[in-house]
Amino acid sequence: MTDTLIELRGVTKRYADGAPPVLHDIDLDIAAGESVAIVGPSGCGKSTLLHIIGALLEPSAGTVHFAGTDLTTLDADATAALRNRELGFVFQAHHLLPQCTALENVLLPTLVATDRAQRQRAQERARTLLADVGLGDRADHRPGQLSGGECQRVAVVRALINEPRALLADEPTGSLDGANAEHLADLLVELNAKDRVALVVVTHSERLAARMQRCLELRAGALAEAAARA
């Protein structure tokens, strides 16, 4: 693992001036195709760190590089474009649009593309991916017609539709029961292994964390290798 995909240096995050930092002077390197779990107690700043990695939040100090690009220097449009092409997000809540079918939800990130051929290819890829995650026959169902696990799998497919280099998952199994959580974990690990998509997972689930190549623990704003691994 020599090609660093994500590089954080001295990242600090405060939510208000004078407030104590949520994250303090964090350095982190994540290689392409690597899978990393970030664990820690509630409110320790795990999601904040993930959002900074995913360019959803700006750090108060420090730099974030993605594939050599300093994210803190990008304007809003460039940042949005980077999120669209290079990153995929899976949240604890699936955040599927209730008015759209599973397939349409998956294709949402592709709508900003101006290349008609690219969008046509995305259509085919979406069906393939949905089939791959076992939802081939559920593509035209709406979120209200899908189970929680199915919705979360649709959300994963949506995150992958533009073939990102990193998949960022924030408590992806947090709202799923045991079987569904296990199923989703299998999916994420398989994608990581098969497509060499870097996987960064924030989770309370030790089982999920254990399946990542690395497990980092965030405590008191600082990041450290987790003490114990399953």
Next chain:
Amino acid sequence: MSMSWWRLVRRGAAHYWRTNVGVVLGVAVAAAVLVGALAVGDSVRQSLRARALARIGAVDAALAGGDRFFRADLADRLARQVEQIGLAPVLQLPGVASVPGRDARAGIVEVLGVDDRFFALSPAGAAEGVAPAAPPRRGALLNARLAAQLEVTTGDTILVRVEQPSTLPRDTAMATVDDVSLALRVKVAGVLTDDALGGFALRAGQVPPFNLFVSLGWLQEQLFLDDRANLLLAGTRDHDDDLAPVLDTALRQSWTLADAELELLTPSPDAAIFELRSRRVFLDDAIATTVAEIEPTLTGVLTYFVNALRTDTVSTPYSMVTAIGPLSPSRAPGADATSPLLELVADADGATSVVLNDWTARDLGVDVGDTIEADYFALDASRRLAERTSSLTVRAIVPLRDAAADPTLMPAFPGLADADHCRDWDPGIPIQLDRLRPQDEKYWEDHRGTPKAFVTLATGRDLWANRFGNLTAIRGPAELADTLRARLPRELDPAGLGLFFRNVRGPALAAGNATTDFGGLFLGLSFFLITAALILTALLFAFGVEQRHREIGTLRAVGWRPSQVRRAFLTEALALAVLGSALGAGLGLLYTRAVLFGLATLWRDAVGATALAFHASTGSVVGGAIAAVVAALLAIAWGLRRSFSRAPVELLGSRAGVTPAPLAPPSRATVVGAVAAPVLAVSIMVMVGASTPGAAPAFFGAGFLLLIGMILGCRWLLHRLTHRSAATTLVGLGVRNAGRRPGRSLATIALLASGTFLVVSVQAHRLEPPQRATARASGTGGFTHFGRTTLPVVRDLTTAAGREAYGFDEDELAGVEIVPLRVRDGDDASCLNLSLPQQPRLLGVQPAALAARDSFTFAASAPPADAATANPWLLLDADYGPDVVPAIGDQASVAWAMHKAVGEGLTYRDDAGRAFEVRIVGTLANSILQGTLVVAERHLIARFPSAAGFAEFLIDAGDTDAAAVTASLTRSMEDLGLELTSTTARLRAFNAVQNTYLVIFQLLGGLGLLLGSAGLGMVVLRNTLERRGELALATAVGFAKPAVRRLLFSEHALLLGLGLGAGVLAATLALIPGTTQRADVAPWPVLLLVVGVAVSGALWVWLSSAVAVRGAVLEALRDGD
């Protein structure tokens, strides 16, 4: 099926249909009002255009002779000159119609003598070639309005008193003023529709005229106007815009001396002279000038009727005196039979010299060198008949024979020329027949009107100057007659006699444009309703977007830029707006019909008698719908301006969009604005004062500033309440919650305050007539009655003699002051007439008379030229240049009907066809003179010599019983068709227009406020939905539902109270000028309106609060929502 933007938009629009239905309905309301207002404009425009075309039919140009009567066969001669033209001679005279044995009566009736050629120019005749038949002899065709007024139908008999044209202009001293009308009994032969030119009129008026059509030939016979007409109508199939100049050219080529009412004759068979004379007695200056140019060696004659030639002891009553002299002062007349007399008079050089015939010298007992006095009537500087006296020295006495014994020197003075005996004399001037002696009778029998004295032409002109001409004849050697007969018609410009064609169609179509753009007007009146609908639309859509904050966050997280997300939502808004607008366009047409129905019934005062037909142009419907879409999109974009810029993480949070930012302290700009706006408002109030003419607009502006200040003050107050109020009670908690959503709360307050301000403050512009009509500074000018006669009043009603002539009962009319007005007919420019006036009616007045009374209040006036014109009325006599006539008009008429201001002018053409400017030098505040322009009488007479007599009257009855004055005056002037109205009623009718618009505005504004109230209810619902968890908690800790309702009610009632309070307080300021000046303005409608809005708002708040706490509130706790 592929995913696309459009698909996403459709999915969103359909999924959130509950919210979106509200958005669609909001846009629909805005579109309906927009389209409706524009279609109202279309309807008014089309109705006026249709009416304009109906009143002129196929007529393109007209020659209106007024009191000049050309030969009717001029139409045939012109038709030979101009191809493809229809020409119709008409005899048009004013009249009064009544039904024998009944009270039914109609004044100001247009009696039109017509034949088949007239009806060939009717819309039906022109379009289909099926013209109505001309009325039979002794029969009359009535237009529908006159038939309705008289309540007659075919076969009924009516009595028409029609003006008897005078050969002598009525404003000359010698004109006959009695028997100005002739009664005709006619049988109704039918009722004409507009399609058959029933509503024929050359002028745009507020109502169709009363038209009565009789046979042209029969009317000519009755009025002894053999084959004469005074109106010539022309129309072409193609409606040629340049017809008037073509016809004028043809007129110059084909008219004759007879068309100019001229005769060229030999006074007596044995005389070798010719005489040029006029049916009108006096030869116009234009004729004299042209004749002098053709043949300068002719002789001018001016014969006048003097009351007496007398010495200290003897008087010869009622004699003709002839002034005679060279027509052209620089050229001596040629030798003819008049020459000896001419030489004799010329020898009697000097302005005070006279030559008497020997009969008179004997009668007076005078000799050469003696001095005699001549008494005669003349018009004084005020154009009032006055007896003057001139001293003349007898320079010669001539035997009563030859040239000095020529009875034909007396023109055909009405009442004299045909009298066999002196006792039969009935001239226009008052004479005392008992002064006539037997020798006078004998002289008349032997010598008729042979002049008893002769003066020079210059002297005659000095003494008997006359605006209708200063010659009664032109004489010359008979051999020159043929030259004059041939050259005079070619070289005399008929326009100089007022005979020229005017373009009728162009001005009629221009008049078909409304004085006011009704589309724009109703847009303005509906402004608040449209604004409320758009704000409601924006609020609904913004609330819907807030509900979808996670969707926005998701799209942002997957790489959509804020602009792309905004575009997606605005596309959805566009789709909803298009749907709403399409729905609204349909509703707008219903709205138009509803408004037109309102204008025909409840709001009839706003449009007078104008019947409006529905018409909606594609442009208005599509334009209005597009405007609604654009306005809705702009409103929504404004409402969403911050919705897409929040961080995706924040949007994705479970409570994103629910937890508002705390209310920040007011910014420096807010504080400065909150203080500066009221200070500025108070400064304006102090500077302008409440009783100045400009107070109402100034106070309205000050009120608006105060409103801004108060809204900014509410911002500060909300901050104070949020941070200081103790939340130890339900109400306290509610008050604190009011600042929870500062933007939403302030928007609610601003909406309610603005609406209340607008709706209430327009009450300040409500106009009421004064309680006492005699208040001279009021809109009545201190006059109690306004009178109008059909036939001109030629006697001066300000003098005892004039009042006596019309049989005034001085006991009944003691103390009644009358200001007579000359009238030059024109377009009605009052707000009662929707048509755009091209040349408003002119009223001629003695400026000093109104200045002395200090009548009316001026809204604006030009700077006085000097101390003499300090009173604006006197500006009418100021000199603004040779072709400028200063005028004063009602402020509303000048501004809204004429679209002019002080210093601007309108172009008129005088009786001779010359263009001149009528310049506005002053405007009157809300007066009974609406619809007209007032000019100095002398200017009116100079420009329009045909404006004979007085036709309108301002009457100040003081404290005399108004009903008794009305009855007495009406009785005395019944034959002249006097119509009297009280000035307060007249002013009320004018005011009703503006007041009706205010009512419409208040009604539409009230609807807007209702929408605003509904919006408040929606804010309550939205606020409570966002806080269902909080409410659930309150319920869980023991708050009963009524207590929660009180909590919500107190929170939002505060917003309601602040909004209404700010609006009412600011509006009260705007109302101050009205209430200080007019104690009679009832405050109740305003109070009721405010109370109504308060009750409506409270009802919406209460209902929304009740709905919010209905059902299982506690479930919100489990949702964690």
